[in-house]
Amino acid sequence: LEKLHMLYEGKAKKVYKTKDEDKFIVEYKDDATAFNGVKKGKIADKGIVNNQMSGILFRLLQEKGIENHYIDTLGDREMLVKAVKIIPVEVIARNVAAGSMAKRLGVEEGKAFKAPVMEFCYKSDELGDPLINEDHIEALELATKEEIDKIKSYTLKINEILQEFFCRKNLRLVDLKLEFGLFEGKVILADEVSPDTCRLWDINTDEKLDKDRFRRDLGNVEESYQEVLRRLKK
Ligand code: C5P
Numbered sequence: 212l213e214k215l216h217m218l219y220e221g222k223a224k225k226v227y228k229t230k231d232e233d234k235f236i237v238e239y240k241d242d243a244t245a246f247n248g249v250k251k252g253k254i255a256d257k258g259i260v261n262n263q264m265s266g267i268l269f270r271l272l273q274e275k276g277i278e279n280h281y282i283d284t285l286g287d288r289e290m291l292v293k294a295v296k297i298i299p300v301e302v303i304a305r306n307v308a309a310g311s312m313a314k315r316l317g318v319e320e321g322k323a324f325k326a327p328v329m330e331f332c333y334k335s336d337e338l339g340d341p342l343i344n345e346d347h348i349e350a351l352e353l354a355t356k357e358e359i360d361k362i363k364s365y366t367l368k369i370n371e372i373l374q375e376f377f378c379r380k381n382l383r384l385v386d387l388k389l390e391f392g393l394f395e396g397k398v399i400l401a402d403e404v405s406p407d408t409c410r411l412w413d414i415n416t417d418e419k420l421d422k423d424r425f426r427r428d429l430g431n432v433e434e435s436y437q438e439v440l441r442r443l444k445k
Pocket residue numbers: 301303309310311312340386387388406407408409410422
């Protein structure tokens with residue numbers, strides 16, 4: 212199946228149509244942005260790492276019964292996926308305080324929560340992805356109550372599966388961001404799962420091995436992405 216015209220270009224990926232209207236090809240780029248596009252750069256071979264890592268995790272989740280858009284890995288940077296209609300809500304699950312939540316609520320980074328904390332953001336570049344709640348999602352008609360309930364239960368299950376998997380790789384899943392879409396009337400997991408969209412700390416040293424190395428200019432950005440992939444493949 213070959214790429215036809217580009218449908219959409221995001222900050223980290225391009226999406227192409229194919230001859231089969233039920234399938235898209237996603238191309239992962241090396242471009243990196245942070246703080247809603249204010250900070251821009253490139254992380255060498257990030258597209259390759261994120262494509263491979265997302266492939267590994269989407270296949271794992273399928274084995275565990277979590278439906279997602281992944282069909283096949285086509286090349287270094289390309290993935291064949293189901294042509295889902297993305298629900299414009301970013302779903303965040305947090306196991307440990309970090310990032311915007313730590314800042315907003317004055318919680319110390321690294322504090323582990325007794326239970327996962329779920330947050331929703333409205334996917335809108337103009338508005339800077341503002342935090343919203345379930346009532347906002349319904350009021351703006353981004354998703355129905357039934358869809359929100361499914362998204363919440365899938366997110367908890369996915370967080371549980373990935374936390375356990377990463378733990379076996381000596382990685383602590385601090386938080387992650389998921390996106391869901393509709394395919395044949397069903398809500399399924401879409402987008403990517405990578406060091407761009409998860410916070411991953413070394414389980415022994417708490418060393419950050421994710422996009423915070425780029426966001427906070429911590430150095431060894433490329434090396435950290437490669438290290439995560441290396442551990443996942445072990
Ligand atoms: O910045 P914040 O603490 O809200 O991020 C929570 C999680 O969501 C992090 O894992 C981050 O990488 C991810 N995220 C994302 N895309 C965004 C915002 C956050 O993948 N636009």
